[in-house]
Amino acid sequence: MMEYLQQLSEAIGISGREEAVRKIVLEAIDGCVDEVHVDALGSITAIKRGTEGSKRPKVMVDAHMDEVGFMATGVDGDGLIKFVPVGGIDARIVPGMRVKVGPSGIQGVVLSTPIHKNKDSTVIQIANMRIDIGASNKEEANGKVKKGDRIAFDSRYRILNDSTICGKSLDDRAGCSVLIDVLRESSYPCDILAAFTVQEEIGLRGAMVAARRLKPDVGLALECTTAGDIPNPLADPDSDDPADLNPTCRVGRGPTLSFMDRSMIADPRLLRYLRQLADVYGVPYQLKTQLGGGTDAGSIHRANTGVPSAVISLPGRYIHSPHALISHSDYLNAVRLAQAFLENLTHDVLKPL
Template sequence: MDSLELLQALSDAPGVSGNEAAVRKIIREAIQDHVDEIRVDSLGNLIARKRPASSSAGLRVMVAAHMDEVGFMVVGIGSDGLLKFRSVGGIDARIVLSKTVRVGEDGVPGVIGIKPIHLTDYAEINSVPKIEDLVIDIGARGQEDAKKSVKAGDWAYFDTHFSHIGDLVKGKAFDDRAGCAVLAEILKEDYPFELYAAFTVQEELGLRGARVAAYDINPDVAFVLEGTIADDLPKDKDTSPTTEVGKGPAITFMDRSVIPDRRLIRLLVETAEANGIPYQFRRALGGGTDAGRIHLAREGIPSAVVSVPCRYIHSPAALLSPEDFNHTIQLMTHALKRLPDVWSDMEEKRPR
């Protein structure tokens, strides 16, 4: 399958944090012919090793993207057969009302329910309901009927299907299936160093998988691939959106979890400009990525973050530009191939 078909398969797959098996299976099948080793660690990270094509630069490089998505977990079943649930990862309660979801291993269809507006008073209409006050309705006739299909502890995920909308594509979980698809694509190329691809788990719950993977791999340098926020819709006063869809991959210079290595940022910028690849900077300082854990592993690992801008992430339907997606693949491929040539100079400029 081509890169966009892979993105579609990954986006459509269920993979709430802690339940990444379906995503892991798709990735394994996509990359197995392009790497030398594949293994899954005890936490669930899929780690692929790609040996140097020829003489090695003596580098060990890690590129990471997380497999998990935000979603829900069933915490109880009422006597009426309605499912009580909690969010897994950061989800805005305003966007879940009346959304369709799939629950459990069998993907039981359900609807997130709320009291009809006809029965709602003014105060309720003008307030945001709490997740714990909502339910998932799977059409069960009661508790025992519901228990035939689902159980407490089951994951639930948005029932969204990949599609094209104008020049953009729509899907769920572009954070971070977009990064996973980019990483799978760059593995098709050869590099003059040892490359480790880490498809990590449980990023949405505190960057958990990345911490384990980075300690295990112990790379000299790391890159993290993400699907990041694009807040580029019209506003009365804001003239500095976080990122903009259609303006190329976004390079992070700081967020809440990491200050990326400026030498790697310079490598990315120079690579983009030398190859005519559009790029932008991620201008929001909030949020975090797997780089927040990776750069602190062992004695510290120089790290950088490159993202595909996405509108409406952490929601049932996000949008991204296929051009941004493809430009991210191009930028990372070219930057990785240039890395050995600039590494010795980067070492000389290491902060003391």
């Protein structure tokens, strides 16, 4: 398992330019699915037919290929690159960040205000930041960078302490890798309608198109979600008060099940089913307590005449940064839970409450 995770993490695929990720996914699923289609937006949909009778459930299993990043919008007179965010990025982490600009991966660094010029620690808005690629003037910079060029975090995939994975874009390349392993590892009684989607980070767009095309009975999104298991930086540094942690979920405690976020309320039948399966198969899991954010399930569940949907997420620290962090054991347990879901799902699960 996890054969492709490093490649997926290190590939550059800012929303709207996911082609490098798509190439890896197509190679990974070759030979283990029955049909593959790339739609007009660039999402991959792949069908793995089930082994049961003709009335088997059709399950759309989704993971998004795109990552957050930036887009070049112009060049200043002194050769510095103007840019805007693509997706949600905390402006506080951007100054001093190393980046790769454009299709050739030009190396650059985001300007960082000298400490003596920002004594009140004002957070500079991203629209007012610039990227230095070492160009000496506007003409030189314009020869290397074009408006609309994507700009990615410049960071490498690493294994920390044998049990923890660190790298960029684990939201949601970790989900893509889980879905690849699910497709490669086994056969299932239901039809799997796998969707590796584009443009999730800017509005769940690829999933909307894919779900309309696939017409699933059930939706399952595989995601990476924010873990809040780090100390509150605003708390008393000498405090041992448990309230100083805000654990929406914890890395290393198992995959996370969402019952609600800003984009969807999870189908209660599927949520109950996932919890029962986790208990039966001995898979540790957590319920996500933070109700913010959204996933592709937010688009899937509204497709066509409605699609009962649920979400399995990997808890991740520092997501939407150059150095997200997930647990190896959480990854393996997410694969186990997704496989159990697909191996046991019947139409009876969706009987009215």
